[in-house]
Amino acid sequence: MKFTSPEDFVKSSVLAVQEYTLLSARAVTNLFTGPTYWADVYTQADSIGIGSLPIVILTGFFTGCVLALQSATALSNFGAKNITGQLVSLSMVKELGPVLTSLMVSGRNASGMASELGSMQVTEQIDAMRALGTDPIRKLVTPRIVSTVVMLFFLTIISDAIGTLGGAMVSIFMLGLDGPQYFNIAYQTLMYPDVLQGLVKPVFFGFIIASIGCYFGMKTRGGTQGVGKATTQAVVFSSVLIIVVDFLISRTMIGIFGR
């Protein structure tokens, strides 16, 4: 096994960050110059948005369920079981909805993008596209970023709603709480900064998922083994980056709004 020297490791890491930044910058600036491949944006939106709907609904629902169950157990020690709805809605809207939805979409789509673009790269289809006078970043990367950002925003809203509903079902049918009271507390507790925080996150996470997936796809080398490696790296890096960026956004928003 060949060991990489610390110097080579640092150099390759800095190079990777530079390449990723350049790819992302070019993909974003493409939005402001024509042509834009709207047909590809719609196709990707269908694949990413509609295709991810079942896993997002299932994840959101059962997360809400388990959140209600665990919260109620802890709150009942303080005689505060009635505010379960508050904990469920705050947790879902601010944290779990955006993060879990993004992780699910990352597992499904960052890997899909890396393997699709990676296969195109190793079979010279990306070079063929360039040779035919088409910018592959404009044609392949920009539509994926746009559609992931837009669709993840709406998927997160759906996940938040379904999660709150899941929590309600557990609260009402298993814990015996009052339904209208649950929904009233869940609604009343949400303030403008909470909703804003929950909606800002998927915008960043969507960008991370698509840009990381496309980056690893576009830099794939070494045949089918390289495609497998790119797919794994895309999921690992995007998932870790989502968690890190989640912390940074939360800290910033709490710093600004105080909650």
Added chain:
Amino acid sequence: MPETTAIAEQPSPQPQQTGPVVVFEHVSIAFEDNHVLNDISFSVEPGETRIVLGPAGCGKSVLMKLTNGLIKPDTGSIHVFGEDVTKMRERDLYPLRERVGMVFQESALFDSMTVHDNVAFRMMEEGMPEQEIDRRVLESLRFVELEDAVDKFPSELSGGMRRRVAIARAVVSQPELILYDSPTGGLDPITSTTIIELVMKQRDVSHTTSLVVTHRLQDAFTLATHEYDVQAHAMKPIPNKGIDAKTKFLVLNEGKIVFDGSTQELVHSQDPWLREFLS
């Protein structure tokens, strides 16, 4: 089969370029510690077919990608149609590439698109009217005798058919320069002959400047000693053991040029390595 030469029967466009179409000047490129091309200089004149020969791994495919600006050399300059592709930004290269057709080693067809959409790709990107696209795609597929495969996907085609679709995609926009990267690589001898016949047809009917990479000597000498007969729709030996004057050779070995000249000069070369390579 009169329809098979729809493109061939069009008036032959005369080369508009006055100077050399491709000029390499002291080009070198290395991948990590592997020096693939070392101080390469040569030029290709308008209407010329330049056959690039050499053993596997000597940098032939890299040379083709350099010509189309798909990769940049470490040193030296490459002029295509008078423009230095080594100094051009990627976005400035796209208009230049509209004048260049390229056939990749493994065809590089878009596997999620039908044969029609593969051939029509460039025209669809240009926003050409649909009727015009359909007409030109069919014309191009007739040229490679594959009009029945128009609705098929690349995975449904044989290796030889895929290579023919790649040629149709390269010639559909009637480029002024065509780059063939090992068009017969991995194909059986009969299919290889069909592909070489198509390359010859494009050379003799449209007089398009081309660079043909191959490691098969048989293909190279077939191109040099045969011509395309438009009436018979087949290639035939040039009478009196003639040699096509516009077909020239460039032989590479270990990243360096070991021969640059005509067919006659190649077969009469006294270079020991070259004689062994040709034998």
